[in-house]
Amino acid sequence: MVAMEWTPRLESAFKRLQDRKKSTSTSFAPDETKTAQEVDAFLADPKTKECVDLDLVKRVSALLLKYSSSTGDASGVSVSSEDWIHTLVKGSTVYVPKAAPKERSPELEKLMDTYKSQLASKEYSRMISSIDPISSNSSTLAYSLRQDMKDLKDVKAHTIGIVNVLYTGAAVFTAVFMISAHFTEDLGMRVLLSFLAFVGIVACEAYLYHRHAQTATGGSKVKRVKPLPEDVIINTTTIGKEKYA
Structure with missing residues (x-):
């Protein structure tokens, strides 16, 4: 059975046939009466308004053409032109349920819920895996105190280093000032040489101390390696030396 989609054009044709059946001037044959009854049942049932049988459409078209041409009036010509099968099915397509x-x-459903909960748990574990456990520990105050003590020690170390650099510069300034007396008696030249030596030794000491501080600070920090995801599989292969006879 081929079904066609229900359209307003088909509905109009079915209602025209229904009106002809109700008119007293039209008498149907038994098979035509059966077709008219099928049309009445189709129009009375609202559940069948999605599609209609193509064979029923053909029979309705044949009846409309037969009785519209038999009237012989002027209006019958215009109505008859709309009752051809190709005109009735215009705008309609084959109905696919x-x-x-x-x-x-x-x-x-239960299995899908289990998988969803497992995926959510894995995602949550992956999100919190990079969180520092100290920050989530209840002993936050103790950690803050330890951090403050560490910062205080760092400040003390930097202060001692700066004092040592200045002390070394002052010692070099004094030594150059005293030694330069053997080479020149010009006081300005002696002060200039001492100042240049002071600047040079302070610059060298500052550079070396800066390198030392960077090395000490960088060495105390341990770089955290992110854990591999759980779905990563590492295959290891052992390659041994082949012995030849």
Whole structure:
């Protein structure tokens, strides 16, 4: 059975046939009466308004053409032109019923819920894996105190280093000032040489101390390696030396 989509054009044709059946001037044959009864039943049932049988459309078209041409009036010509089968099905297509949605079994729904909960748990574990455990520990105050003590020690170390650099510069300034007396008696030249030596030794000491501080600070920090995801599989292969005879 080929079904066509229900359109307003088909509905108008079916109602015209229904009106002809009700008129007293039209008498149907038994097979034509059966067709008219099918049309009445189709129009009375609202559930069948999505599609209509193509064979029924053909019979309706034949009846409309037969009785519209038999009237012989002027209006029958215009009505007859709309009753041809190709005109009735214009704008309609072959009806393809929609597939009913598949119902999932309760076991499948339960299994899907289990998988979703497992995925959510893994995602949460992955998100919190990079959090420092100290920050989430209840002993936050103790950690803050330890951090303050460490900062205080760093400040003390930097202060001692700066004092040592200045002390070394002052010692070099004094030494150059005293030694330069053997080479020149010009006081300005002696002060200039001492100042240049002071600047040079302070610059060298500052550079070396800066390198030392960077090395000490960088060495105390341990770089955290991110853990591999759980779905990563590492395959190891052992390659041994082949012994030849």
